[in-house]
Amino acid sequence: MPTATQVGRLEADVAAHRATAAFGIASTLSGESGLEPKRAWRGPVRAMVNWMMAEGLDRYRSVGLPQPTSKNSVAAISEQGFRAYVDPLIGEPLGGDDFSWTAAICLLMSDAPAQATRRPGPEPMTTT
Numbered sequence: 001m002p003t004a005t006q007v008g009r010l011e012a013d014v015a016a017h018r019a020t021a022a023f024g025i026a027s028t029l030s031g032e033s034g035l036e037p038k039r040a041w042r043g044p045v046r047a048m049v050n051w052m053m054a055e056g057l058d059r060y061r062s063v064g065l066p067q068p069t070s071k072n073s074v075a076a077i078s079e080q081g082f083r084a085y086v087d088p089l090i091g092e093p094l095g096g097d098d099f100s101w102t103a104a105i106c107l108l109m110s111d112a113p114a115q116a117t118r119r120p121g122p123e124p125m126t127t128t
Helices: 004-021 048-061 066-081 099-108
Strands: none
Touching: 004 048, 048 066, 048 099, 066 099
16 A cells, blocks of 8 residues: 555556646656656557556545546547557547447546447448
8 A cells, every 4th residue: 555655655656647638647747857658658649547546646635636537537538549659748539449448448537438430441341
């Protein structure tokens, strides 16, 4: 169980990340030398990370951080579709389309599923 000091440091870190990313918690802060916002693990925002942070902070009664994080993520997903990740600086959707863990996390973060626009896919296979 984290101490109050540890939770306070985490809240400060989350606030710093939120200040540099329009759509949630980025994996790398803007301005850090390793930032590559269009690469999978050096800067983008992922719905899974936002959900884990919101859940963890909510369990320790962090005031003001979990709900906005979830709302930002659901808003981005609703607008851009179930993409794998988002550029934290400009909000460009990146990675795979119709990413299942993004869809699953969207359901967990909202009372109703996001109304993301699906691309037409192949016809379902049938067996005879």
